[in-house]
Structures are given as structure tokens and as C-alpha cells.
Amino acid sequence: MSEENEETQTAEETPVEDTETQDKVISPEKAEEAKLKARFPNLGHKPGGSDFLRKRLQKGQKYFDSGDYNMAKAKIKNKTLPTAAPEKTEITGDHIPTPQDLPQRKPSLVASKLAG
Amino acid sequence: MAGKRKLSERPGGGSGDVQWCFSQVKGAMDDDVAEADIISTVEFNHTGELLATGDKGGRVVIFQQEPESKNQPQCRGEYNVYSTFQSHEPEFDYLKSLEIEEKINKIRWLPQKNAAQFLLSTNDKTIKLWKISERDKRPEGYNLKEEDGRYRDPNTVTTLRVPVLRPMDLMVEASPRRVFANAHTYHINSISVNSDHETYLSADDLRINLWHLEITDRSFNIVDIKPANMEELTEVITAAEFHPDQCNTFVYSSSKGTIRLCDMRASALCDQHAKLFEEPEDPNNRSFFSEIISSISDVKFSHSGRYMMTRDYLSVKIWDLNMETRPVETYQVHEYLRSKLCSLYENDCIFDKFECCWNGNDSVVMTGSYNNFFRMFDRDYRQDVTFEASRENSKPRSVLKPRKISTGGKRKKDEISVDSLDFNKKILHTAWHPLDNIIAVATTNNLYIFQDKIN
Numbered sequence: 139m140s141e142e143n144e145e146t147q148t149a150e151e152t153p154v155e156d157t158e159t160q161d162k163v164i165s166p167e168k169a170e171e172a173k174l175k176a177r178f179p180n181l182g183h184k185p186g187g188s189d190f191l192r193k194r195l196q197k198g199q200k201y202f203d204s205g206d207y208n209m210a211k212a213k214i215k216n217k218t219l220p221t222a223a224p225e226k227t228e229i230t231g232d233h234i235p236t237p238q239d240l241p242q243r244k245p246s247l248v249a250s251k252l253a254g
Numbered sequence: 255m256a257g258k259r260k261l262s263e264r265p266g267g268g269s270g271d272v273q274w275c276f277s278q279v280k281g282a283m284d285d286d287v288a289e290a291d292i293i294s295t296v297e298f299n300h301t302g303e304l305l306a307t308g309d310k311g312g313r314v315v316i317f318q319q320e321p322e323s324k325n326q327p328q329c330r331g332e333y334n335v336y337s338t339f340q341s342h343e344p345e346f347d348y349l350k351s352l353e354i355e356e357k358i359n360k361i362r363w364l365p366q367k368n369a370a371q372f373l374l375s376t377n378d379k380t381i382k383l384w385k386i387s388e389r390d391k392r393p394e395g396y397n398l399k400e401e402d403g404r405y406r407d408p409n410t411v412t413t414l415r416v417p418v419l420r421p422m423d424l425m426v427e428a429s430p431r432r433v434f435a436n437a438h439t440y441h442i443n444s445i446s447v448n449s450d451h452e453t454y455l456s457a458d459d460l461r462i463n464l465w466h467l468e469i470t471d472r473s474f475n476i477v478d479i480k481p482a483n484m485e486e487l488t489e490v491i492t493a494a495e496f497h498p499d500q501c502n503t504f505v506y507s508s509s510k511g512t513i514r515l516c517d518m519r520a521s522a523l524c525d526q527h528a529k530l531f532e533e534p535e536d537p538n539n540r541s542f543f544s545e546i547i548s549s550i551s552d553v554k555f556s557h558s559g560r561y562m563m564t565r566d567y568l569s570v571k572i573w574d575l576n577m578e579t580r581p582v583e584t585y586q587v588h589e590y591l592r593s594k595l596c597s598l599y600e601n602d603c604i605f606d607k608f609e610c611c612w613n614g615n616d617s618v619v620m621t622g623s624y625n626n627f628f629r630m631f632d633r634d635y636r637q638d639v640t641f642e643a644s645r646e647n648s649k650p651r652s653v654l655k656p657r658k659i660s661t662g663g664k665r666k667k668d669e670i671s672v673d674s675l676d677f678n679k680k681i682l683h684t685a686w687h688p689l690d691n692i693i694a695v696a697t698t699n700n701l702y703i704f705q706d707k708i709n
Contacts, residue, residue, distance in 0.1 A: 166593035167539065170543065171543060191489070192487065197441060199350075250313045252293075
């Protein structure tokens with residue numbers, strides 16, 4: 139943070155380490171980064187970059203391939219289709235999604251409790 | 255009582271001597287919160303008489319302030335339910351396999367032009383213009399119809415009777431007047447009405463569109479930051495707003511902590527900014543988290559139009575529009591979280607999008623935090639205060655007590671330690687009445703209204 143800024147400080151805040159003590163003390167941010175890297179050693183080197191942003195842009199994507207579904211139905215015929223484990227939130231890959239797997243999206247018929 | 259208070263103890267709410275009091279709380283008291291009840295936006299209209307909320311279930315609730323009663327002239331009117339309606343419904347885009355949430359991302363009021371009120375509400379993909387109108391009279395005495403609607407036998411009609419308008423119980427009706435759809439590939443994060451009162455902008459992650467309030471089948475793209483190759487994507491648009499009185503000027507903020515000011519007179523496509531506001535970063539301090547916490551979650555012009563405020567994860571910054579190199583003021587919201595970034599990243603809290611707001615005369619700014627805390631920063635008195643929105647402090651007209659967080663080893667009495675903060679109790683949305691010291695603070699599913707104490 140630039141020193142010319144006017145900052146408001148209250149008793150509860152920890153001041154950010156300044157560069158003079160950088161050699162002796164690791165900034166709290168860098169210490170946190172070290173913790174994270176220790177837990178997730180495969181973490182990408184471009185943190186704010188493509189992966190994280192692309193995930194944000196893909197919010198809401200649900201994968202349902204009607205072709206896969208109908209072919210699986212045709213193959214299995216009388217047998218029931220494999221359904222997703224209840225914990226799985228993303229339905230992709232080998233699992234054949236069924237209409238039951240996709241969460242029901244109905245508008246709320248109940249009035250808001252703020253109006254109660 | 256107020257006169258003997260030390261400078262450091264003043265709550266800081268405008269004129270230096272403001273005491274904030276609980277006024278009302280709306281919403282269910284139980285802890286089991288249905289997802290649909292999560293409040294997603296709060297907005298006063300231009301007079302402050304109306305207060306709108308939107309929720310994750312796509313519903314809008316509008317409260318109206320009761321006029322000051324003659325019996326209690328010192329007491330400001332309460333906010334009571336005026337209208338409620340289902341604004342958006344969940345949709346599924348089959349072509350793209352995309353689920354479209356009904357959550358109301360933003361509500362913006364139009365300035366009032368006639369008896370009716372208008373507001374824009376938006377979810378991720380569609381903006382709607384709603385008309386809220388009052389009906390307090392109905393015609394009675396039809397010549398050809400009975401009062402219940404049945405048609406009279408024409409043979410029994412012997413005289414001409416003209417219906418008259420008679421008073422009835424007030425009915426408030428909300429009707430969708432315009433639907434602005436199919437203009438956004440990505441998720442809409444902002445809408446902003448222009449000072450010309452004819453146009454408005456809508457912004458998604460990569461594009462900003464300009465609309466005319468009367469025209470729904472056409473929209474002009476004014477900013478497009480989508481790279482030719484999506485692999486090269488490095489930043490997204492996080493918020494956008496029109497200048498309060500210069501109808502050609504708007505700003506948009508990014509996930510990299512920059513703000514661009516654009517002038518629509520310069521060109522049709524405003525990809526080239528007129529000004530770029532960015533605070534230089536010390537490269538020695540850069541960490542994995544730097545970019546994430548610098549992402550701006552909200553940008554708001556001051557009422558004067560001379561300043562703008564941005565909110566990033568840990569701070570609020572005030573920028574002078576005449577100075578691009580750095581903010582003129584920086585306020586730490588919860589600096590003690592800097593040493594908790596690892597766990598905040600793991601529980602996704604680091605991606606929480608806090609909003610911020612100005613008071614009516616731009617002297618105080620407010621923003622939310624965790625543990626149902628919210629903070630006010632008085633720019634004139636250089637003071638700040640932390641309050642908590644909780645049912646425990648909800649006795650009518652009880653004065654709010656400032657809260658303190660202890661970061662060191664020794665925790666004083668009444669202080670809360672950082673480790674005992676509840677990160678599920680976040681105040682993301684707050685609003686300040688445009689003229690009075692009345693604030694609306696949204697916890698997860700409750701709306702709190704606080705007022706300053708009138709002596």
C-alpha cells in the first residue's frame with residue numbers, strides 16, 4: 139500500500155509488514171500462501187488466471203447428453219439405469235444421467251418470508 | 255450524554271455525533287434458512303420512501319416507509335410491506351445445457367416520473383422492467399353489468415347509468431412492462447440507469463450493453479473484453495455503473511483490481527478507456543492471493559459524482575476521478591483476515607462479493623463483513639466503527655454498541671477473537687437512505703433497518 143494514502147487504523151487491526159522487515163519477517167499473506175502450497179502442492183502457478191476465471195464463466199453448466207441417455211436406455215432396455223450417487227453434484231463422464239439426477243428447477247410458490 | 259463522549263468513542267456516522275439504533279428486522283427467525291430466502295440485493299429508491307429486496311428465489315419484496323405520524327413527530331416512519339412479486343423464474347437453456355438461476359442479482363429504481371414506480375431487476379441473463387402502481391378506486395354502477403360481473407338481462411335495463419369511481423382498499427400491483435433478454439452470453443453482474451433516464455447499461459463478465467428502456471429487441475454493445483482466444487483470458491468485468499450526472503460516462507471494475515472510466519462520446523465501442531484507475535502494487539508483497547483479494551466486488555460513484563468507491567476483499571478505496579494513480583483514501587475493513595487467507599480460500603469465502611455504499615452527503619461509507627458485522631467509515635472525522643446485526647440487539651430503539659475484534663493474544667472483555675468469527679454469517683448487501691440516516695443491512699435471510707437516534 140502506498141504510504142501517501144490516508145489510512146484509517148483502529149486498535150483492532152494488524153498493520154501490514156513493511157518492506158524493511160521483509161527479510162526478517164514473512165508477511166502474513168506469504169505465510170498463508172506457504173500453508174496453501176503445503177496442502178495443495180499441485181496448485182497452478184497462475185492463480186488468478188485462466189482456470190479460476192473459466193470456472194467462474196462456466197457456472198451453471200449441467201451436462202446431459204440426450205444421445206448418451208437414449209442409447210443407454212436402448213441397450214439396457216428393461217433394466218434400470220444406473221443413477222448417480224447422492225453426493226455427486228456434477229454429472230459428467232461415464233455416468234449416464236437420468237432426468238431424476240437433474241435437480242428440479244421449479245419457481246418458488248411460497249411468498250418471501252420478508253413479506254410475512 | 256452525548257456531549258461528554260471522547261473523540262475516539264464516537265460511532266462516526268455523519269456529523270460525528272450519530273448514535274445508531276435498531277429500528278426493525280424483517281424475515282424468519284429460525285436458523286434453518288431455505289436457499290430461496292437468501293437476500294441477494296437491497297436498494298432504496300431515489301426518495302428513500304421505498305426499499306426493495308431481491309432474493310435467491312427470484313422474488314422481490316418492496317417496503318414503504320410510513321409517513322411520520324403527527325403523534326410522534328420525532329419518530330421516523332417504519333417500513334412495511336408494500337408489494338411483493340415473483341420477478342424471475344428458474345430456466346434451463348437446453349441449447350447450451352446451462353441452468354439459469356432465478357436469483358435477483360441487482361435491483362435499480364428508475365426516478366419517478368408519474369404516479370407509478372418503476373424498477374429494473376435482473377438475474378444472470380434477463381433484465382425486467384417492473385411497474386408498481388397503486389389502485390385505490392374502482393368503478394361502480396355499471397349500466398349493463400351487476401356488481402359481481404354478470405350481465406344484466408337487457409330487457410331490465412330501462413335507464414342509463416354512468417359508473418362512478420368509488421374508493422377501495424389500496425391495492426398495489428406489480429406488472430412486468432419490458433423484458434430485456436438474450437443479450438448476455440455470460441452472467442450479468444450489474445445494471446445501472448443513466449442520468450438521461452432513457453437508457454441503462456447491463457454488464458456481464460466480459461461485455462457491457464447499452465439499452466433504451468423502451469426498446470427490448472435491440473441492445474448496443476459498448477464494452478467487449480472477450481479475447482479472441484479464451485485461453486488468453488486474464489480478467490473479467492466485476493461491476494459497472496453510470497456516472498450520476500454525466501450521461502456519457504460510466505466505469506467498470508475488473509477482477510484484477512482496476513477501474514476503467516469510459517466516455518461514450520469517444521467511440522461506439524468503448525474498449526479503449528478514457529481513464530484507468532490502478533494502485534501500483536509492491537512486487538515484493540505479491541502472493542498467490544494478491545490477485546484474488548484485489549478483485550473489485552463493487553464500484554459506486556459518490557452522489558456528487560466527483561469520487562468513486564471500490565470494494566475489494568479486505569478494503570474500501572475512495573478514488574478521485576481526477577487522479578488515476580492511486581486512491582485518495584483506503585479503509586481496512588477486516589485486515590485481520592490477511593493471516594487467514596489460506597482457510598478463507600479453502601472454504602471459498604475469499605470469493606465473497608461484498609458491496610459498499612455512500613451516505614446521502616458522501617461523508618460516510620459503509621460495507622459489510624463476517625459474523626454479521628458491518629463497518630462505517632467517516633471520511634470527515636477519520637473514524638470507523640463496527641456494528642453487528644443480530645436479534646440480540648433488536649430491542650426497539652436500542653442503541654447499537656460498537657463491536658471490537660481482538661487480534662492479539664490478550665482478548666479484552668466484550669471483544670471477539672478472530673477465530674470465533676462466524677464466516678457463514680456474511681453481510682454482503684447494505685444500503686443507505688439517500689437523504690436520511692437510515693440504513694438497511696441484509697444478513698443471510700433477514701433485513702435489518704437501523705436509524706440514528708433523534709434526540
